[in-house]
Amino acid sequence: MRAARLIKMVLLLQARPSMTAAELARELEVSERTVARDVLSLSEAGVPVYADRGRAGGYRLIGGYRTRLTGLGRSEAEALFLSGVPSALREMGLADAASAARLKVSAALLPELRDAATGVAQRFHLDAPAWYQEPETPALLPEIADAVWDDRRITARYLRKDTEVERELEPYGLVLKAGVWYLAARTEDDYRVYRVDRFTSVAAAEHDNAPGTEDTGERFTRDTTFDLPAFWAERAAQFARSILREEVTLRLSASGVRQLPYVTERTAAREAIARAQSEGGPDEQGRLTVTLAVESADVAYAQLLALGPEGEILAPPELRARFATAAHRTAALYT
Numbered sequence: 001m002r003a004a005r006l007i008k009m010v011l012l013l014q015a016r017p018s019m020t021a022a023e024l025a026r027e028l029e030v031s032e033r034t035v036a037r038d039v040l041s042l043s044e045a046g047v048p049v050y051a052d053r054g055r056a057g058g059y060r061l062i063g064g065y066r067t068r069l070t071g072l073g074r075s076e077a078e079a080l081f082l083s084g085v086p087s088a089l090r091e092m093g094l095a096d097a098a099s100a101a102r103l104k105v106s107a108a109l110l111p112e113l114r115d116a117a118t119g120v121a122q123r124f125h126l127d128a129p130a131w132y133q134e135p136e137t138p139a140l141l142p143e144i145a146d147a148v149w150d151d152r153r154i155t156a157r158y159l160r161k162d163t164e165v166e167r168e169l170e171p172y173g174l175v176l177k178a179g180v181w182y183l184a185a186r187t188e189d190d191y192r193v194y195r196v197d198r199f200t201s202v203a204a205a206e207h208d209n210a211p212g213t214e215d216t217g218e219r220f221t222r223d224t225t226f227d228l229p230a231f232w233a234e235r236a237a238q239f240a241r242s243i244l245r246e247e248v249t250l251r252l253s254a255s256g257v258r259q260l261p262y263v264t265e266r267t268a269a270r271e272a273i274a275r276a277q278s279e280g281g282p283d284e285q286g287r288l289t290v291t292l293a294v295e296s297a298d299v300a301y302a303q304l305l306a307l308g309p310e311g312e313i314l315a316p317p318e319l320r321a322r323f324a325t326a327a328h329r330t331a332a333l334y335t
Helices: 002-015 021-028 032-044 074-082 086-091 095-108 116-121 141-150 228-242 254-263 266-279 297-310 317-334
Strands: 049-052 058-061 154-160 163-177 180-186 191-195 199-204 246-252 288-294 311-315
Touching: 002 021, 002 032, 002 058, 021 032, 021 058, 032 049, 086 095, 141 163, 141 180, 141 199, 163 191, 163 228, 180 228, 191 228, 228 266, 246 254, 246 297, 254 266, 254 288, 254 297, 254 311, 266 288, 288 297, 297 311, 297 317, 311 317
Parallel strands: none
Antiparallel strands: 049 058, 154 163, 154 199, 163 180, 180 191, 246 288, 246 311
């Protein structure tokens, strides 16, 4: 436990110019007194950790000290090689860089751990696109990925329905969701999400270069508080709620209750079931009446047909009539 903590301390100090005792204590989840003892142990072991005194002081490594990754265990090495998504790296134009990085990490590992990459590749594979869809790589994805890596402001043209608009964007991050690429970017007033396949052109934002220098585009200062996973989770939840504009009332059997989250929007289904159970629960026949948020009557019709006799539409009347017609036609096929 302590050995792992000491290795982590060295890696933290390698990654940053200097860290205070409080920062190290927070990262390592120990007290500042423990940090001081660990620093002393590292110094005694020959790791050149230097303490700057004073209010702005902290700990840092001196002499360009670097450690090799010989402290990795097998499970850590396998997790490292598992962390990449090969198809995503390939689509962003980073396959060669990722391959070189894996080779360098392999070279730094102990000999008995160098088969970790092969072992993981034979056991785990992430297939990001959804079923029944042929994934297509957006033509401009590599250029956008370069801008994301370099914190480079871009001028982009984007299809919004049938209209093409031009925006100057600060590209913060890329998200691959069910085979579709999205860009999280900051505009003048807010952070927004764009589908990468709807970009028609991307160029570096213009700025004044020194004479004789290459125009690599204007760089922006990244907001260090921006959290891409948290931002995506919030926007995805907002999107899911925004499209559920109508309501359907239906009576479900016990089997229908179990099936509902698998045939319609899962969060909406679970909220509807929980609300109905708290407001009275099943009736005398063991059926539960729920009010479900749906995208539209047409979408609800297509989704809820999968429940068959385990769900009865009560409202709206027009949708109930459609289900009654479908039931009669289905019964006629089997008569």
